[in-house]
Amino acid sequence: MTRSRMGACATAALLAAGVVSTSLAAAEIQFGTTSPPGGMQYLSSEEFTKRMNERLGDYGEMVLYHSSQLGGDQEMLQKLKLGTLDMSQPSTITSTVVPEFGMFDLPYLVKDREHMACIAKEIVWPELAPKLEEKGYKLVGVWENGFRQITNNTRPINTPEDLSGLKIRTPKGVWRVKMFETYGAAPIPMAFSEVFVGLQTGVIDGQENPFGNINAGKFQEVQKYLSESNHVYTPSFPTASLRKFKAYPEEVQKTLLETAAEVQSWTYEKAAALDEEIRQKLIDGGMEYNKADREAFVKASQPVYDAFAEEVPGGKELIERALALADGC
Structure with a gap:
């Protein structure tokens, strides 16, 4: 039996016995990425998970599943839509949900990371993120592949x-x-x-x-x-299941978005250094x-x-x- 399943069973037993209240039932927020350790998508999701777990408190724990442990990008997107997965980190495949994201597959469109930050601010957040939301997904951040x-x-x-x-x-x-x-x-x-x-x-x-x-x-x-x-x-787009996101307490929603924004600037600095190395x-x-x-x-x-x-x-x-x-x- 997995650790998460054992924890869920134990919590259910305690709840049935009236030992703990529902407010103390810890949640597991699953974050899936196809990237193996060492890739920029892995490093950014690892940093995000670490920061989230410093801030989630008694609400629960974010757990990172890397190297396609929860499936490929297509499979994880489907799980997000169905609400059976909390978060994943699609990149190129996002264009299969909203065609406009295909702009990031155009050769030599993005000059550098500063340019990408401007595109995120002026185009991705005000225009493309709402289109994702219409499809059942909540864009959480704009990071890097x-x-x-x-x-x-x-x-x-x-x-x-x-x-x-x-x-x-x-x-x-x-x-x-x-x-x-x-x-x-x-x-x-x-x-x-x-x-x-x-x-x-x-x-x-x-x-x-x-x-x-x-x-x-x-x-x-x-x-x-x-x-x-x-x-x-190619950017990467940490994305939550809209159904799951709406079910989180307001404070958890806010923490997710704020932490993901912090990781964007961290990601650009880390990626630039790693390119040379x-x-x-x-x-x-x-x-x-x-x-x-x-x-x-x-x-x-x-x-x-x-x-x-x-x-x-x-x-x-x-x-x-x-x-x-x-x-x-």
Whole structure:
């Protein structure tokens, strides 16, 4: 029997016996992430969990379940909607719920973390968060997955042409798939937990992820080439079940939102420091490193922007507004 189940049974027995009041029945707030230890999504959720447990008091405890222990992103999103999971930390897959979140899959849209903070303030919170709420989800914060890089076992990636014919794993988001198709690759959507074996067995030639995820997933053990492309900056979106969130006491709701906001700035600082450190660690571990031709990738990316502007309602205006925030808000 699990610790949480034993605790629930014990509490139920005490309640039945009239030993404790319902106000003392401790709650467990489950937080699920697909990230293994070491990835930026794991580190931010770990920091959030630590801070929450310092503040929850007698209400209960937040418990972090990492490495897809509660399922993949799609499965956890479904659990949030049904109210059988408290929180998870989706990233790219958020666009499958609200198409406008696909803007964060557009190549080279986000200039840097300061730019992302402005987009969060001016676009995500006032416009996209309410759309999530309409679907049964409560956006709690805007954190980070990171700037994405390309690894593979065939050749260094300097220009989009170098991706021609390569089987590249992508997350399950329509715009990342479209991007790599545009570059000439053969994108294969796949859960993060399946990527290492896919690379090891040759089912896929390569993948794209932030430095932290590459290291946390131990992809350097089964990949030769590391190409710094910074082709996409992906936020992560700690999200609660709206049903669960509304059931929390008002003070707990407030604590969740305030703590998540604090972790946003912590995450940006931590991620920036780790980028340099982990890049060097991957190189020292034997990966062959190169810096991709940014201008060539930007030039090849225009069809992805055109498609987003055409297919997503208000997509063109969304792109223009996001780009206009590059110099501050």
